[in-house]
Amino acid sequence: MSNTPAPKRAPRPPAELVLANGMRFSGESFGAPASRAGEIVFNTGMVGYPEALTDPSYRGQILALTYPLQGNYGMQGGSEGALRSVGMESDRIQASGLVVADYAEDFSHWSAGRSLGEWLASEGVPAITGVDTRALTRVIRQHGTMLGKIIVAGADVPYYDPDADNLVAQVSAGAPEEFGSGTWRIVVVDCGCKENIVRNLAERGLRVKRVPWDYDFTQEKPDGFVMSNGPGDPTMARPTIERLREVLRGDTPVMGICLGHQLMALALGAKTYKLKFGHRGQNQPVRRTTDGRCFITSQNHSFAVDEKTLPQDWEPLFTNLNDGTNEGMRHASGTKFSVQFHPEAAPGPVDTATLFDEFLAKVQA
Amino acid sequence: MIEHPKKVVILGSGALKIGEAGEFDYSGAQAIKALKQEGIETILINPNIATIQTSDHLADRVYFLPVNPDFVERVIEREKPDGLLLSFGGQTALNCGLALEKRGVLAKHNVRVLGTPVEAIRDTEDRELFVRRLDKLGVPSPRSRACTTLEEALATAEELGYPVMARAAFALGGLGSGVCRDKAQLTERAHKALALSPQLLVEEYLEGWKEIEYEVVRDAADNCITVCNMENLDPLGIHTGESIVVAPSQTLTNREYHMLREVAIRVVRDLGIVGECNIQYALDPKSERYRVIEVNARLSRSSALASKATGYPLAFVAAKLALGYSLHEIPNAITKVTTAFFEPALDYIVVKVPRWDLRKFRHAVRRIGSSMKSVGEVMAIGRTFEEAMQKALRMIEVGAMGLYANSGFGSEDLATDLAEPTEERIFSVVEALDQGWTVDRIHALTHIDRWFLHKIAGVVRLGQRLRAAEELDAPLLREAKRMGFADRQLARMRSGDEDAIRALRTAHGIHPVLRQIDTLAAEYPARTNYLYFSYHGLEDEAAASPQRSILILGSGAYRIGSSVEFDWCAVNAAMTLRKAGFNTVMLNCNPETVSTDYDESDMLVFDELSLETIAEIFRTLRVEGAIVSMGGQTPNNLALKLHRAGFRILGTAPESIDRAENRLRFSALLDELGVDQPEWAQLADGAEAKLFANKIGYPVLVRPSYVLSGSAMAVASNDAEFERFIGRAAAVSREYPVVISKFFDNAKEIEFDGVAQDGEIVEYAFCEHVENAGVHSGDATLVLPPQRIYLETMRVVLETARKIAAALRINGPFNIQFLARKNFIKVIECNLRASRSFPFVSKVANRNFIDTATRVIMGERVAPATRPFFDLPYVAVKAPHFSFLRLEGADPALGVEMTSTGEVACFGDNFYEAFLKSLIAVGYRFPIKSILISSGDIASKAELLESMKAFADLGIQFYATMGSALFLIENGFSATALHWPMETKKPNTIDYIREKKIDLVINIPKNYQDDELTNDYLIRRAAVDFGVPLLTNRQLVRRLAEALTYIKPDQMQIRSWNEYTSRVAGDTAPAPSRGHRPAGAIS
């Protein structure tokens, strides 16, 4: 598709990014001309803004992208269909706002139908460009994740702490939904599930039932459970943890991803804690403890599992090569495992997609 | 983990050439460092004496020998290594390795190829095998067939449909490749390509597809990552080395990026690469279809670029992986806390722009395409595309101010300039946008992705506003700076001067910030100072060091006349300064260099070599002063400007530099000193110039002045020639005057290199040119110690150099070029900086001139060297390497314009041995059984008689053009006459050359440069195109005849550098004294 935007445009309204520590970054507004507050996090991925923005794990967060040039390939047209169009990880933009250094209004891509700004505006999400995102990242690295807000045209709003809310409840599916066909049945507990998890399962010939976070999945007798990713503090999802404890006592294969991994750890009685500024990017290196193999993974999390608190019959499966934090665990039986990173990628590298194959093998065993 | 080898041979890439340049100095040097760290004994074979890898502090032993199977085998026999590294010396090393394996040499001597196994190399080099492997993996490649005959090629093209892409296997830099739009084009190309390579690949031409590259690293444990991806602004069809390239890719979605990444890893795993490789893709701009174009199973130009672009030391890591390490066992050299198993996250954009010198070559085709013609490149870093792109265009130093505000590029015909690119296409894009062409229209002609075009359009729009604005107020100035407009660019647009813009900027507090490259987008703190400037940013990330800081200016882009030799100088200066406890700050913008390795200096600023950038370095890093004498002409040209702007220049005073550089002032100085010089005048009018030429008498040397790079110095023998050159030089005017000098035939040329302290020479050496004056000193064959210079001449040369050094109060390195006839000498020029031959003289005499010069510059008292420089029990010869093969159409005759792209040097017990070795190292092949001679005028024929006798005695058969054949027969030789190329009659010279019936072509031009397509030109060009060695200089022919008479190939000694130099008794290195008092101007 060709795009020939008008050379003259209305000037963008001024905008500011304000941090809870008082620092202010000025820039220009694009997307929705609204002020918005949230927790500021940075992501170091160089591609994949549609995937990131629609990832439910970003609920309540203002996403700052460290790669300066954004919007280059615009955004695809619609978002219809059960397994929504590629690039969308849920049915809408989940992040509260977007912070970039150099937004490209003039996008170019055969698949694009609108600019990033148009898309953001259509979903009511504010964005700011012209920010020194590197300086911002350095601040977050030194002081830890912080609350902040995007203020457009001087319209101030109060700070908002997403950790205080049950974000999972906000992003989880309203009602159970089924996807794919096949003999083997999987229940995906949706705590803010990325579409690509479901796609990965369905592609492998699995029948998927996606259920809400507070659904009583203990009543289901599937061939396997997948605990999805999701936003916020894992301890908020109490009912899920309770039910999960029961599931983990059984023999049904379970695979946990990101928040799902944390929920499993909590269900096992282990502890989670908040990292200083989390892991968000597409270049996080992890090492498998069993054979020493290394993988590049896509990540997006603030909380981590304290692997020293894992019960006897569970062992660490992956470790982050950068900071040594836990990246996964597995049960001695081998049928249950979970990872802190995102094997479904989107955005990011697909190197660990084989974990779905491993899960499939367990399910079919 | 595999057991470490004890002794490893590393193959270098030989002379710098088009397609194989400085990047392999970088990769080889890193490999040696990586091996040394493990305590492994390292043996380097590389005749490229100007490189850093051939320094005494790196490999344990260096052999300045040709990198070919014969010599390498002999080194292996002698050294008995247990390991061999092939992937750090470009295609030269790879091909040599394949040949050694094939001959069974490696098996015989129990030498293990480290890293990527030979089978994998072969499968990537042989296009047919490669395509087969991809097929098996289900990875698409362009539909193609490997053909070995013309008929097969034509049939394949019919099947695929024109246009087709024709490519030669086992070649690099796209040699012999190109798009063929019809049968005639394919026939011509196939002829040439099959002359050079056994295989020609004919394939579908993917017009307009995006060209994308990934740099992939894999360890022996099968861990695999992609370190960097890159997108070519110029779509497929323009070689990656000829393309403007950005990193990371800009127009790829997450799916596309990771789809190609996944394929890269799958292919590399399947091939079994251990170490580093590069994979190139074509990606459909209208769908997710893609094709794999090729895999380079070795370090490459792209990997050097990727290393500098990301801060990930690919070559170093690849060497460790070759030893069997896993990626996670190697620490990340920048953060020191993370490991090498990760993929760098960039928070900036990098733009690479190639540097061409096509205008320098007579008759060269200026179109660019799928084969490489560029001679160097620059890399610019910015926080926006606009910022980096504009910087990069200034960095290549072809007279561009950036994207906007240029003049003199392109032709009248914009549409053609866009559709059939020359090296200046990017400026035509700007011109079209400036004239109001739409992005879509330009896209249709160029296939350049609209994203890039829109960005450039934004710069043009701002440029137009900047031109029109009444006042350059703070917001507008800030916007301009963020869009990459330089002070001098703004000055030109607003008809002011650069200092005024800088003052305005300072008044508004508009400064760039120093940004760090940390591989992890600030997620982890960096422990190194790898820096660049950006006008987008709030804070500097590096501060002045508490130590005394010295700025060293590097060389910028490699180009004809300035390349790796100046990197050697800059790196050596940094080493000396570091040893003396200074904080060294290196400024350079060339990704092919060692000086831009962030561990070679305390702080590396990867940015423009410009007054603006340097001023900001003085401001932010509080350097004490700048050294401008190491990086060649680019920094030298900045000296006076910097000085006038109040920045301190260390070493020789800028005033003196100007006195040497300014022709009028220098001439006056020589007169004052009573030193002779060729008669000359500078004239602002063509007619007056002709009068002057007649007054001094032909031949004369004509030097027009130019706005753009690439000039055409020429020798005129008569009025007609004179008028033609002046005509070509466009208008001669007051602003662009012409310099006419008396040209001396039959004079020897002498190259004097020295170091002086307060005007007293403390170190010097001089080289004799084998060719008479008239062959540019950069193209000449140099010999040290001199062989054919009278003692008296030597005395006068030294005395003259002393006078000049004293008069200019030289403090640091300098170079003087002399003409000598009988015992009279004339000075041609004097440069108050290190010269091209500094590495050569330093390594041959085993006295590091740069170390001495640097100490002098810093004010250390240095005692004059006592041992005479010519007192050496061996001889070394430096020979030029030409890349005419890649420069379609270019006339390979030597002249006063430099045309060589690189050089080698070899040692011997005598001149002839060193000479023959160095000829072999630049591609001459022996034995010679047949020579084609066309030997110019009668005088030159007569001069060559003795040589002909020698050749005849060696049993060499002569073929000759009519006149030369007659002459030979008259003089008692037997010779077969061949017809001139333009005569269609047979037997014809061209056929004989094409059919490889000739082993050497001797063609002595009748005049100094052929401006027309003469028979002589056609012979020379055919020799180049069909890979037959060529000599166009009488002195070289004579020396070759003597050498072949006196030396047999098996008499050529295999000795390491150290074995030669250790023969010198006693060390007379200048003794250091205590205390540092920087010499130079006080600011």
Ligand SMILES: Nc1ncnc2c1ncn2[C@@H]1O[C@H](COP(=O)(O)OP(=O)(O)O)[C@@H](O)[C@H]1O
């Ligand atoms: N099928 C093709 N259609 C169009 N251009 C091509 C095709 N194959 C190669 N090219 C162009 O030719 C260049 C050189 O080809 P490549 O195989 O990379 O050779 P080299 O080994 O010289 O790098 C590529 O960079 C690309 O721009």
Ligand SMILES: Nc1ncnc2c1ncn2[C@@H]1O[C@H](COP(=O)(O)OP(=O)(O)O)[C@@H](O)[C@H]1O
């Ligand atoms: N007057 C002269 N007579 C003969 N040859 C000359 C003369 N001047 C220069 N040359 C030749 O031209 C070459 C280039 O000239 P030079 O002034 O050194 O230019 P550059 O600045 O490019 O080095 C010299 O190396 C020499 O061979």
Ligand SMILES: [Mg+2]
């Ligand atoms: Mg290539």
Ligand SMILES: [Mg+2]
């Ligand atoms: Mg010269």
